Amino acid sequence: xxxxxxxxxxxxxxxxxxxxxxxxxxxxxxxxxxxxxxxxxxxxxxxxxxxxxxxxxxxxxxxxxxxxxxxxxxxxxxxxxxxxxxxxxxxxxxxxxxxxxxxxxxxxx
Amino acid sequence: xxxxxxxxxxxxxxxxxxxxxxxxxxxxxxxxxxxxxxxxxxxxxxxxxxxxxxxxxxxxxxxxxxxxxxxxxxxxxxxxxxxxxxxxxxxxxxxxxxxxxxxxxxxxxxxxxxxxxxxxxxxxxxxxxxxxxxxxxxxxxxxxxxxxxxxxxxxxxxxxxxxxxxxxxxxxxxxxxxxxxxxxxxxxxxxxxxxxxxxxxxxxxxxxxxxxxxxxxxxxxxxxxxxxxxxxx
Numbered sequence: 001x002x003x004x005x006x007x008x009x010x011x012x013x014x015x016x017x018x019x020x021x022x023x024x025x026x027x028x029x030x031x032x033x034x035x036x037x038x039x040x041x042x043x044x045x046x047x048x049x050x051x052x053x054x055x056x057x058x059x060x061x062x063x064x065x066x067x068x069x070x071x072x073x074x075x076x077x078x079x080x081x082x083x084x085x086x087x088x089x090x091x092x093x094x095x096x097x098x099x100x101x102x103x104x105x106x107x108x109x
Numbered sequence: 110x111x112x113x114x115x116x117x118x119x120x121x122x123x124x125x126x127x128x129x130x131x132x133x134x135x136x137x138x139x140x141x142x143x144x145x146x147x148x149x150x151x152x153x154x155x156x157x158x159x160x161x162x163x164x165x166x167x168x169x170x171x172x173x174x175x176x177x178x179x180x181x182x183x184x185x186x187x188x189x190x191x192x193x194x195x196x197x198x199x200x201x202x203x204x205x206x207x208x209x210x211x212x213x214x215x216x217x218x219x220x221x222x223x224x225x226x227x228x229x230x231x232x233x234x235x236x237x238x239x240x241x242x243x244x245x246x247x248x249x250x251x252x253x254x255x256x257x258x259x260x261x262x263x264x265x266x267x268x269x270x271x272x273x274x275x276x277x278x279x280x281x282x283x284x285x286x287x288x289x290x291x292x293x294x295x296x297x298x299x300x301x302x303x304x305x306x307x308x309x310x311x312x313x314x315x316x317x318x319x320x321x322x323x324x325x326x327x328x329x330x331x332x333x334x335x336x337x338x339x340x341x342x
Contacts, residue, residue, distance in 0.1 A: 023263075036150075039137070039154050040155075043154055044157045044161065063135075066138050070132060
């Protein structure tokens, strides 16, 4: 089972398609979670997911807006897609009765 | 970010592996981070990477199981070999507290061979077990080296550092990923053990020096059976 940040990273990677790389994934996560995402957390998680076979990375081309530096391109593997789907379905299933999903008033003390 | 502050970030990123440095600096440039945030990101990544390295048992074993104890023991062996050599050259030289005195030329030769074998294998084990943390292992060696642990008056203090050269060569070979077949490691370990037994039988081996053989046997156990004779990483 994926962790929360691992799921966010895989989903953010899958969104831009073939153009996913470090800075774009980081921006996507920060924009959608409204939380800061450190480069350390990003790259160590990418490495961990790559070791598990859920992601594949390679060095891409250098661009002028990056000061001539290369991108580390990231792509989700089929195993990664399956793991993210499992996580999403588990979250969806477990959330079905929750008050913030059903719209029932109620507070858990 | 100005070019001056950017140079600071680039300098800090020098701690990272080349490809990672390239990607991280590009990301920071693209995101137009301020210098403080960029430095926090770079140091944060480095610390995480460093932490991951130390979550493995090998750097601990290399530093505290091989480098530190071997350095202490090999300083003693280096001093002992020097004393024996000087006494064989001139029997009138020496003091009662010198660690040796009854050895013959054959035992001196045995000690020199052991010093070379122990130093090289310890260095090799450190280099191969902890490539990216080798500087920590080397730093641990500075603890005994920085103090006069074995002051054998009136010998020059440098005589206790005879092991440094073969140990440094061993570290270099370990870092280069040079591989020996298991049978070669086995031959080296057996020969060194036999030499130690000979020295022990002649009361010319300190009991704690038996600990110096374990890196050789560790390399026997960890060597791949059909490893290429020499291969640079």
